[in-house]
Amino acid sequence: MSSVQTAAQQEEPLDLIRYQLDEMVFVKLRGAREMKGKLQGYDSHCNMVLSDATEFIYGDRKEDVKVKESEMVFVRGDSIILISPIEE
Amino acid sequence: MVPILWYTHYRSSLNYFYIMSETKTDPTNFLSSVIGSTIVVKLHNGVEYKGDLQSIDGYMNVVLRSAKEYVEDFESKSFGDVFIRGNNGMYTIL
Numbered sequence: 001m002s003s004v005q006t007a008a009q010q011e012e013p014l015d016l017i018r019y020q021l022d023e024m025v026f027v028k029l030r031g032a033r034e035m036k037g038k039l040q041g042y043d044s045h046c047n048m049v050l051s052d053a054t055e056f057i058y059g060d061r062k063e064d065v066k067v068k069e070s071e072m073v074f075v076r077g078d079s080i081i082l083i084s085p086i087e088e
Numbered sequence: 089m090v091p092i093l094w095y096t097h098y099r100s101s102l103n104y105f106y107i108m109s110e111t112k113t114d115p116t117n118f119l120s121s122v123i124g125s126t127i128v129v130k131l132h133n134g135v136e137y138k139g140d141l142q143s144i145d146g147y148m149n150v151v152l153r154s155a156k157e158y159v160e161d162f163e164s165k166s167f168g169d170v171f172i173r174g175n176n177g178m179y180t181i182l
Contacts, residue, residue: 011142015151016171026167046173081131083171 017083018044024086025050030079032058036086037073045077119144119180125130127152128181135159137172148174 022074
């Protein structure tokens with residue numbers, strides 16, 4: 001019985017993302033891409049919608065970085081490596 | 089009478105199952121028992137993350153607190169909190 005209670009109390013990793021709704025997040029993606037944007041929504045696959053997003057695409061050398069801006073973008077969950085809140 | 093007998097039997101088999109699940113731990117159970125300690129997570133792409141384990145779920149998604157990113161053994165970045173999607177993980181070191 002006690003094991004059931006602790007399971008209910010325990011925080012899941014996706015709870016961290018829930019706290020970041022409507023906040024700026026940093027997302028690292030496959031294919032040497034990174035994205036920063038305001039988190040509008042997400043699901044259990046880590047599919048997410050970011051607004052005012054900036055995408056950084058890194059080339060072979062550190063200097064060549066392509067920057068793309070988009071007003072609203074949907075990111076498919078399977079390309080996500082990590083998500084972190086941006087501290088200001 | 090019969091339902092009561094069935095009920096006690098049911099209870100004891102549940103207890104048995106509970107004891108079994110306590111003695112045999114699966115990987116996620118094991119990792120949830122070390123919440124709070126510092127771990128290193130290595131991803132398929134070779135990048136390592138070292139931080140205090142905050143939570144883990146069945147997909148092996150993890151949240152690390154005060155995590156540092158190491159690329160080829162050099163510290164390259166640090167995060168306050170970081171969520172790592174489970175499918176990227178290769179192994180975890182305590």
